[in-house]
Amino acid sequence: MADQESAKGPAAPLTLSPAELLAEVGTLGRRLSEGAKLFADVSDADVEIATTPKDLVWSQDKVSLYRYRPLAESKGLPPVLIVYGLIGRYTMADLQEDRSLVRNLLNLGLDLYVVDWGNPGRADRYVTIDDYVDGYLAECVAFIQEAAGREKVSLLGICEGGVFTTCYAALYPETVNAMVLTITPIDFHADTQSARAGHGFINVWTRSLTPEDIDRLIEAQGSLPGAFMGSVFSMMTPMRTMTKYNLDLLDALDDRKKFLNFLRMEKWIADRPDHPGEAAKQWLKDLYQDNKLVQSAFELGGRRVDLKAITCPVLNVFAQDDHIIPPATSQALKDRIGTADYSEMGLPGGHVGVFVGGKAQKLLGSGIAEWLGQRG
Amino acid sequence: MDQFDAFRAMGEFWTRAGAGFFTQGAGQSVPGFGWPTFPNADLAGMAAAQSKLTEAWTAATTLSQTLTRSLQGGPDAPDPTAGAVLARIFDPQAWLGGSAEFDAALTRMSEGPQLADLWQTERRYAALFTAWAALRRAQSEHQAVMLDAWTRAAGTFAQEANARAENGESFASARAMMGRWIETANAVLLEVQRSETFLTSQRAVLRASTDLRLAQQDIAAFLSEFYGQPTRAELDDVHKSLTELRREVRALRRERRQAGKAAKAAGSQVAEDAHG
Numbered sequence: 001m002a003d004q005e006s007a008k009g010p011a012a013p014l015t016l017s018p019a020e021l022l023a024e025v026g027t028l029g030r031r032l033s034e035g036a037k038l039f040a041d042v043s044d045a046d047v048e049i050a051t052t053p054k055d056l057v058w059s060q061d062k063v064s065l066y067r068y069r070p071l072a073e074s075k076g077l078p079p080v081l082i083v084y085g086l087i088g089r090y091t092m093a094d095l096q097e098d099r100s101l102v103r104n105l106l107n108l109g110l111d112l113y114v115v116d117w118g119n120p121g122r123a124d125r126y127v128t129i130d131d132y133v134d135g136y137l138a139e140c141v142a143f144i145q146e147a148a149g150r151e152k153v154s155l156l157g158i159c160e161g162g163v164f165t166t167c168y169a170a171l172y173p174e175t176v177n178a179m180v181l182t183i184t185p186i187d188f189h190a191d192t193q194s195a196r197a198g199h200g201f202i203n204v205w206t207r208s209l210t211p212e213d214i215d216r217l218i219e220a221q222g223s224l225p226g227a228f229m230g231s232v233f234s235m236m237t238p239m240r241t242m243t244k245y246n247l248d249l250l251d252a253l254d255d256r257k258k259f260l261n262f263l264r265m266e267k268w269i270a271d272r273p274d275h276p277g278e279a280a281k282q283w284l285k286d287l288y289q290d291n292k293l294v295q296s297a298f299e300l301g302g303r304r305v306d307l308k309a310i311t312c313p314v315l316n317v318f319a320q321d322d323h324i325i326p327p328a329t330s331q332a333l334k335d336r337i338g339t340a341d342y343s344e345m346g347l348p349g350g351h352v353g354v355f356v357g358g359k360a361q362k363l364l365g366s367g368i369a370e371w372l373g374q375r376g
Numbered sequence: 377m378d379q380f381d382a383f384r385a386m387g388e389f390w391t392r393a394g395a396g397f398f399t400q401g402a403g404q405s406v407p408g409f410g411w412p413t414f415p416n417a418d419l420a421g422m423a424a425a426q427s428k429l430t431e432a433w434t435a436a437t438t439l440s441q442t443l444t445r446s447l448q449g450g451p452d453a454p455d456p457t458a459g460a461v462l463a464r465i466f467d468p469q470a471w472l473g474g475s476a477e478f479d480a481a482l483t484r485m486s487e488g489p490q491l492a493d494l495w496q497t498e499r500r501y502a503a504l505f506t507a508w509a510a511l512r513r514a515q516s517e518h519q520a521v522m523l524d525a526w527t528r529a530a531g532t533f534a535q536e537a538n539a540r541a542e543n544g545e546s547f548a549s550a551r552a553m554m555g556r557w558i559e560t561a562n563a564v565l566l567e568v569q570r571s572e573t574f575l576t577s578q579r580a581v582l583r584a585s586t587d588l589r590l591a592q593q594d595i596a597a598f599l600s601e602f603y604g605q606p607t608r609a610e611l612d613d614v615h616k617s618l619t620e621l622r623r624e625v626r627a628l629r630r631e632r633r634q635a636g637k638a639a640k641a642a643g644s645q646v647a648e649d650a651h652g
Binding site for chain 1: 593616618620
């Protein structure tokens with residue numbers, strides 16, 4: 001209250017050391033000028049992402065399945081299918097050569113596939129999570145089974161894609177060899193278990209809406225626009241959002257490598273497809289609001305997604321500082337599935353940092369490969 | 377008259393003019409022509425919200441300028457570019473709408489066609505105008521919440537900086553001072569974003585932008601029908617049918633694949649039995 005009172009009128013001038021501050025301001029100006037030169041030198045090729053070689057092996061509607069070309073001798077393990085969600089794109093797993101989960105796994109001899117959901121448009125308003133899991137994902141698995149001559153494949157789900165793989169593994173347990181979940185929400189209300197500032201804002205924000213708000217939003221837009229979700233993510237790190245194109249960028253200007261990393265990350269962030277409308281309703285209402293997944297009450301294709309039906313080994317990877325998917329929302333899977341072969345891996349860093357952070361991404365790749373290797 | 381007085385006066389004028397324009401019966405003097413009965417747009421509410429915002433804005437701007445000047449070491453700072461960067465960091469404008477980006481996203485989502493395209497459909501235009509006014513009001517109210525938060529953060533920061541100065545302590549560098557401001561501001565913002573006030577006003581903006589979008593679509597549908605063009609609803613029907621057909625095709629393919637597998641397995645069994 002006292003703060004508010006004092007803020008009504010102009011604040012008293014701050015007593016600071018002018019000479020040093022002026023020198024700093026001068027340095028700032030020089031760095032901005034150097035940064036402008038650096039920008040001018042950057043070409044599209046310098047900031048290309050998802051460059052690991054792969055081949056299109058199957059497609060249906062807007063969905064494409066790719067198989068990565070091997071980078072090392074095969075370990076002879078069942079193929080692994082990477083499944084990203086509809087918020088953001090799979091390219092995060094292969095951001096750049098030295099920060100690529102995909103390359104790390106290929107270098108360890110895994111046979112790797114990735115599904116790309118494409119760019120859903122207004123015409124995809126009526127596509128549901130049932131279609132993605134019971135339809136497209138099931139088709140991708142069927143293709144890989146056939147191509148590899150195996151009854152089972154391993155799944156690697158990321159974020160919303162982890163929810164998709166969880167649902168798939170519950171509906172089709174006989175086809176899943178092992179499942180790795182990364183930064184995946186299971187209990188969408190477990191954010192309340194922690195009072196860490198800024199963590200779980202999407203959970204709070206979504207619960208502040210009524211189901212009718214969501215229905216009308218989708219009726220008006222036909223989708224959950226990617227740009228809209230981007231703005232919600234920006235709200236989660238408010239000052240970071242305000243300073244990233246000045247202070248953070250300035251910090252990156254000293255080092256061309258760091259600067260290009262910054263630009264590649266921005267490129268990934270900007271590539272945010274729209275989320276099909278009906279699938280978005282399920283995501284926001286059934287899962288974020290009604291929390292049906294953890295209660296085994298979520299339904300797809302007329303069948304209940306019973307977590308106890310998941311019988312394959314599960315590795316659950318979470319980020320210790322994940323403000324988007326707080327760890328407790330992921331760890332809720334423990335004791336709720338039908339297998340005792342459940343492991344957790346908590347990695348340092350935030351939601352995206354697990355995949356692109358210098359240390360975490362190396363631990364992630366080797367940790368997953370080792371865990372899969374032990375399960376044959 | 378300063379810019380804010382002008383802004384307020386414009387709002388009042390707009391309210392009076394708008395209320396007169398939308399009074400039932402206006403235009404009845406023209407034989408054979410009458411305005412339809414328009415819904416009452418809440419222009420007074422919009423003006424009140426904007427007036428409140430203006431007051432908050434004046435206080436915030438003064439404080440922002442003081443902070444920026446202090447950080448630059450006075451009015452004679454040597455580098456205008458660097459000065460602009462510092463001003464941006466302390467600019468309360470960046471806080472409006474939770475983040476300007478969120479507001480801009482909603483605005484882009486809701487503002488499709490130009491208003492000039494819509495003059496042929498008075499009744500729908502009135503509904504659209506009502507929705508527009510409601511959105512502007514909701515945005516102003518939300519911005520006032522954010523400005524209040526900014527003022528609180530800036531006040532906290534100024535107090536701390538002044539206390540340091542009084543104790544003879546200064547920040548090690550301008551960057552250290554900015555770092556402290558960012559830390560202070562972030563803590564306030566994160567707290568505000570979880571408050572019921574923030575969530576309520578932001579939800580109101582979301583609802584109002586959705587209503588505006590739907591009002592626009594109503595006009596678009598009216599015009600499309602009038603000119604024999606497919607409407608959004610008709611296209612949605614087509615897309616729904618297409619999605620359902622794709623589902624059926626997928627199911628049939630799966631059945632065929634499974635039948636093929638079953639037949640193959642049965643064939644292998646027969647062959648094994650025959651050779652057994």
